[in-house]
Amino acid sequence: MNQKKEVTIYDIARELNYSPSTISRALNDHKSISKKTIKVIKKAALEMGYRPNSLAASLRNNRSNTIGILISRINRPFMSTLISGIEETARKAGFNVIISQSNDSYENEVDNSKVLYDSRVGGLIVSLAMETRNIEHFQQFRDQGIPIVFVDRVPKTFSSYKVVIDNYTAGYNATKHLIDQGCRRIAHFAGAQRRNIYEDRKKGYLDALSEYGLPIDKDLIIHAKTLSFEEGEKATNKLLDLPHPPDGIFSANDTAAVSAIICAKKRGINIPEDLAIIGFNDDPIASIVDPPLSTVTHPAAKMGKIAAQRILEHDQKNADNNLSEVTVLSTEIIVRASSKRIK
Amino acid sequence: MNQKKEVTIYDIARELNYSPSTISRALNDHKSISKKTIKVIKKAALEMGYRPNSLAASLRNNRSNTIGILISRINRPFMSTLISGIEETARKAGFNVIISQSNDSYENEVDNSKVLYDSRVGGLIVSLAMETRNIEHFQQFRDQGIPIVFVDRVPKTFSSYKVVIDNYTAGYNATKHLIDQGCRRIAHFAGAQRRNIYEDRKKGYLDALSEYGLPIDKDLIIHAKTLSFEEGEKATNKLLDLPHPPDGIFSANDTAAVSAIICAKKRGINIPEDLAIIGFNDDPIASIVDPPLSTVTHPAAKMGKIAAQRILEHDQKNADNNLSEVTVLSTEIIVRASSKRIK
DNA sequence: TTGTACGCGTTATCAC
DNA sequence: GTGATAACGCGTACAA
Secondary structure (H helix, E strand, O other): OOOOOOOOHHHHHHHHOOOHHHHHHHHOOOOOOOHHHHHHHHHHHHHHOOOOOHHHHHHHHOOOOEEEEEEOOOOOHHHHHHHHHHHHHHHHOOOEEEEEEOOOOHHHHHHHHHHHHHOOOOEEEEOOOOOOOOOHHHHHHHHOOOOEEEEOOOOOOOOOEEEEEOHHHHHHHHHHHHHHOOOOOEEEEEOOOOOHHHHHHHHHHHHHHHHOOOOOOHHHEEEOOOOOHHHHHHHHHHHHOOOOOOOEEEEOOHHHHHHHHHHHHHOOOOOOOOOEEEOOEOOHHHHHOOOOOEEEEOOHHHHHHHHHHHHHHHHHHOOOOOOOEEEEEOOOEEOOOOOOOOO | OOOOOOOOHHHHHHHHOOOHHHHHHHHOOOOOOOHHHHHHHHHHHHHHOOOOOHHHHHHHHOOOOEEEEEEOOOOOHHHHHHHHHHHHHHHHOOOEEEEEEOOOOHHHHHHHHHHHHHOOOOEEEEOOOOOOOOOHHHHHHHHOOOOEEEEOOOOOOOOOEEEEEOHHHHHHHHHHHHHHOOOOOEEEEEOOOOOHHHHHHHHHHHHHHHHOOOOOOHHHEEEOOOOOHHHHHHHHHHHHOOOOOOOEEEEOOHHHHHHHHHHHHHOOOOOOOOOEEEOOEOOHHHHHOOOOOEEEEOOHHHHHHHHHHHHHHHHHHOOOOOOOEEEEEOOOEEOOOOOOOOO
16 A cells, blocks of 8 residues: 555645646646746656646646446447447547446436536436436536537436437337338337337327328337337237237337347248338347348437537537437438348 | 636535535445434535546546456457456446557557556556567556556566467367368468467467378468458469369458468359368357358457456555466367368 | 645544 | 544635
């Protein structure tokens, strides 16, 4: 435990016969310090092995160069890519990124938001837990002028920054694509309707059917809790056991869509001839499964980048914290063999 | 910008006619404060909307409840699961987790290590960048008694905590498995030999061949930089173009192994009859590809949990920071259809 | 251009 | 069981 004593600006001040404030200013490139002095001081700092203490600076400034992330789970392709985008953008600006996962539990989300607040994060990026209804726990950040960016799974009522995709249009287009391929009985794997993303995708699906004069059959709409592989398998079996099974499936995520492909294949169903399938997210598994899965892009890295930028900009704009600024990104359908009937 | 004033222990002290020290002690359940006083103070703190400032506490204590993570990339199945394991364990103990990715660049790794140091992390968890040779940038942490845990991609010489799998045995067993299936010309997709994990896997491969009296053919060993999908494809084509193509491939990761399956299938090769394939990591794509890929487990979540525990324990043990403590986890072969020749 | 002095919010030490 | 005081390292208003 023989820790070397840390070098502070006081040590440099003593060494160079300057005052600590001059050192502080020089290290921060303050305009009132001469270029020459700055050079001398920075050189000495380097030689003496000085390392700034961000903790002290943050305390003093009452804001830290840290972005807190509050998401459901890290180890999902969309989420880890989102985080990656946030981290890259934040780091370039000298910001740290603290992550926390709620595992889709409301309680965890509240607890984690407290810890992040206590760490005095300079901004917060959130994708809501499946369970979350009440969003009062974010008020504390707003009270302190700490910017919040909701990404993907956003609340309907809380005014703040939001970065989303156009889930309605995506759902509409995915369904329309299946219709274009000749599907007439299209099923939908829907996610928890509490979250906007799944609700909007379903709306798009319903409207596309209506628009093309196709009946809406409740038996063909399966609500899944998490759209897991197992749920997808179960749903597929249920659909295929129907007297009139569907000839197309639009799944609100790729995991369930892939399980549908595998499950249907096992039962001897030809894809896409008997059953065309399209997913959502463009996860890596989508292009690996056989036949490759058609899907809808979900620009995770871009969303992460924008979310981080919102927070970085917020300082400069010294913006009003009560306005809602929503960024809507567009998505694209990727047509692969799982739905390509017409060559 | 009308930020509410934050409530501090001074405010509570004034309100209750106690001294700030008593408030501080009460909030930390100090033994010398009566149960009753603690209760009163905590109640008041809650009512007044007090939130502790971890920044101030960390500054004062000269150590923060934060674990820094330094890895190559977040959005890989192994890495995101590793982080998830770290985060869960850390959070239970009240620790935050800061992430930073090097993108396998040495320069980024050095820069990030500095930023994490400046943030006065209480511990560091590292998986080395591909490029990294020199590891001097970790010395600063050791000098300050800050524990470092290297995970998976570890340095050979730096003494500290390490959490790894037995890559040699895994490589040996994977190769032996192919031999058991009747393979006699087994190729190997090897990763960058600078990193222990790939070096050891290759050694296991070589020793298994030798042990079973199989010749080592340099044409069958392909060194890839990143073992990407594209590299795997290229390598597979190269192998299949040989006068005597291999009848088995042991790939040091799943990505390249999956690309081998897809590429070989395209060329009309039967898997596993003509070509048996085994990968490494048990990524989600491994069970999705057709035929499903045999592979070697990589206990990411467990490794993350152990790594975090090492750091959490370190405080209590107030251990010497110069000893090396290596945890080696075992792995298992998962046999799937891509290599199962013998029923 | 540089120095002085104070405070950010907390906790540890010492005293009572 | 509780209070007074200093200190963690830094940044800035004010003074020079």
